[in-house]
Amino acid sequence: MRTSEHDNLWLRSYQPARQDSVQLVCLPHAGGSASFYYPLAQALAPQVDVLAIQYPGRQDRLGEPAITDLHALARQVFEALRGRVDRPTALFGHSMGASIAFEVARILEQEEGVSLRHLFASGRRAPSAHRHERVHLEDDQTLVAEMHRLDGPGRDLLHDDEILRMILPAVRADYTAAETYLYQPGPPLRCPVTALVGDVDPKVTLDEARAWGEHTTGPFDLRVYSGGHFFLSAHQASVQTAIADLLVDGRASSVSLPWLR
Structure with a gap:
């Protein structure tokens, strides 16, 4: 397995796991x-x-410029991962992260011949379900209002001007990457795909989430939860159980998931 300084910048492992565990x-x-x-x-x-x-x-990478092109961001993630996919590997992405996960999965399958265990796409419309969005072009006040509207984690920090000055450049760069992303048609994935979505998410309709099924020849499942864009906060245990059941036959499904406090 290959490691490098580049990998250390991109990858975070918080808990020890068995050598034969799914990644x-x-x-x-x-x-x-x-x-x-x-x-x-x-x-x-x-x-x-x-x-x-x-x-x-962001965080320990605050001094680095954020990436405003989603395809370039996915390529960088792939470079950090290549050489580390020598065991069963699945991808989970929420919102913008789901689009990045999809593009990384395409690279892994098409360029590296990796057989992925699963792709979890949470809170994001399918790649082919394009919307014309322009929040990234608006002023800071509008960008902050959008973050409040989505009611995500860390929203209380949005009232602190000093913290806002620190985080807004990365937030705007991410919104630029997410909103200017254009799906480039190509072969579908081979791995199973599970889409997870809140039933009143302003960023994703159920039809847009269901369209993820068009992007794989493998099994597809749509799981709908009550809530908005960050529905995860109200459905911690059931989301964790879904992941565990699909990846390890339910062996971890009795563990509670204290997400997004």
Whole structure:
């Protein structure tokens, strides 16, 4: 297995896991960071080895410029992962992270011949379900209002001007990447895909989530939860159980998942 300084910048492993465990690579939402998945790593270890991606421009990578092109971001994630997919690997992405996970899955399957265990696409419309969005072009006040509207984790920090000055460049870069992303038609995935969505998510309709099934020749499942864009906060246990059941035959499904406090 290959490691490098580049890998260390991108990859975060929070809990020890068995050597034969499934590896679940988790990609954060716009404005999110790897630590978003720390509770998930706690809940699923040691049966599942959660490996979280840290994008540039936040937390310990605050001094690096954030990436505004989703395809370029996916390519960088792939470069960090190649050489580490020598065991069963699945991908989980929420919101923007789901689009990145999809593009990384395409590269892994098509260029590396990797047989992925699963792709979990949470809170994001299918790649082919395009919307014309322009929040990334609006002023800071509008961008902050959008973050409040989605009611995501860390929303209380949005009232702190100093913190806002620190995080807004990465948030705007992420919104740029997510909103300018265009799906490039190509062969569908081969791995199973599970789409997870809130039933009143303003960013995803049920039809847009169901369209994920068009992007794989493998099994597809749509799981609908009550709630909005961050429905995960109200459905911690059931989402964790779904992941565990699909990856480790339910062996971790009795563990509670304290996400998004």
